[in-house]
Amino acid sequence: MAVKLVVEDVGKDYLIPIIDRVSFSVDAGEFLCLLGPNGCGKTTLLRIIGGLEPATRGAVGIDGELIVAGRPHQRRIGVVFQEDRLLPWMTLEDNVALVLKPLGMPATERLATARRYLGLVGLAGFETYYPGRVSGGMRQRAAIARALAIEPDVLLMDEPFGALDAQNRRIMQREVRRIWRETGRTILFVTHAIEEAVEIGTTLVMLSARPSRIRELIRNDGRVERLKLIDDLNTMIMEEVERQQGGAP
Ligand SMILES: Nc1ncnc2c1ncn2[C@@H]1O[C@H](COP(=O)(O)OP(=O)(O)OP(=O)(O)O)[C@@H](O)[C@H]1O
Ligand SMILES: [Mg+2]
Known part of the structure; x- marks a missing residue:
């Protein structure tokens, strides 16, 4: 069964603040792509959502049930990491x-x-x-x-195609979209590749430089022309990368 995922004011501090405050929701059966500069906390956010890491503030809920790291819950959360971990x-x-x-x-x-x-x-x-x-x-x-x-009620994928060559990557993008259509899962997908996100995501979330917030949330419903969307997202990510490099540490 597909479910609704709610991320509410989630923040995370390690030695420095990583995620300031992030809120968004993923509707049942939605394919949400998460973008953002290196080190802005994408993997951390995925781990918090999956209940693998405690949040410093805020809450994650799946169909109204709170997901707290280390506490059992009723939800099935599937995770695909960047490495296959077989x-x-x-x-x-x-x-x-x-x-x-x-x-x-x-x-x-x-x-x-x-x-x-x-x-x-x-x-x-x-x-x-x-x-x-x-x-x-x-x-x-x-x-x-x-x-x-x-x-899984929710499928979390952290740059699952990062290690693949361009050819395999395209094949896998098509496969994942097909699987998503066939199984109707709620998917949250982290990627660095903007074209990939525009290709497969129904909603695109761009995080800002650390400590991250949501820079932009875009419904990828075809209203903005594809090439323009890719262009805009490229500009945004460049700005955030520069901002992050300008900041310490
Ligand atoms: N267990 C930890 N202890 C301390 N700092 C951590 C820990 N895990 C991650 N960090 C820090 O949190 C920040 C965000 O890391 P994270 O892996 O979430 O970024 P990311 O957005 O996934 O980056 P990338 O695009 O490179 O995958 C980094 O500065 C990292 O050093
Ligand atoms: Mg990461």
Whole structure:
């Protein structure tokens, strides 16, 4: 089931303030792309939303339920990190089946589910391969299958295609959009690539330099012409990168 995600006045300080105050909501079934300069707190924000990291202030809610780091909640949150984080000593299907264990699924069903999701990301026939025997793009697909297999209410993706070449990247963009259409998940996707965001996001959120706030929230509904949107976002990110480099530390 797709859900609504609400980020309300979320802020984070480490030694220095990283995220000042960020609020936005992601509607059920929306594909939100998060952009912003290096080090402005995108990964940190994703980790806070996923309940992997406590916020210094503010709150995250999924369909009204508060997500607090370290506290159990009812929501299933799938995360795809920049690296695939597969276990090299397990086959692709065992890697995916492993995350289904805590859900109390019987072993045969776990395997069947793992195979189904590997098929969904285009890895049919490679189920019994070890991660070291498939390409980087295929490993990343397996990581996406693993995140999808738990049937997450929300799917968080942190630059999942960062390590891929341009060709594989385009293929994966198409795949993720297809999966999104087929499964109707609520997706929050971090990327550095502006064209990628404009290509796949239904909403684009540009964060400012650290300590970050929302610089711009754009509904990508085709009202602004694609090339102009890319141009505007490029200008914005350049300004924020310069602002961040001008500031300490
Ligand atoms: N555990 C931590 N302890 C202290 N500082 C941290 C910690 N994690 C992240 N930071 C700092 O928080 C800031 C934001 O980091 P984060 O990884 O969220 O940025 P980002 O926007 O994802 O950057 P990138 O675009 O490079 O992926 C950085 O300055 C980083 O040094
Ligand atoms: Mg990051």
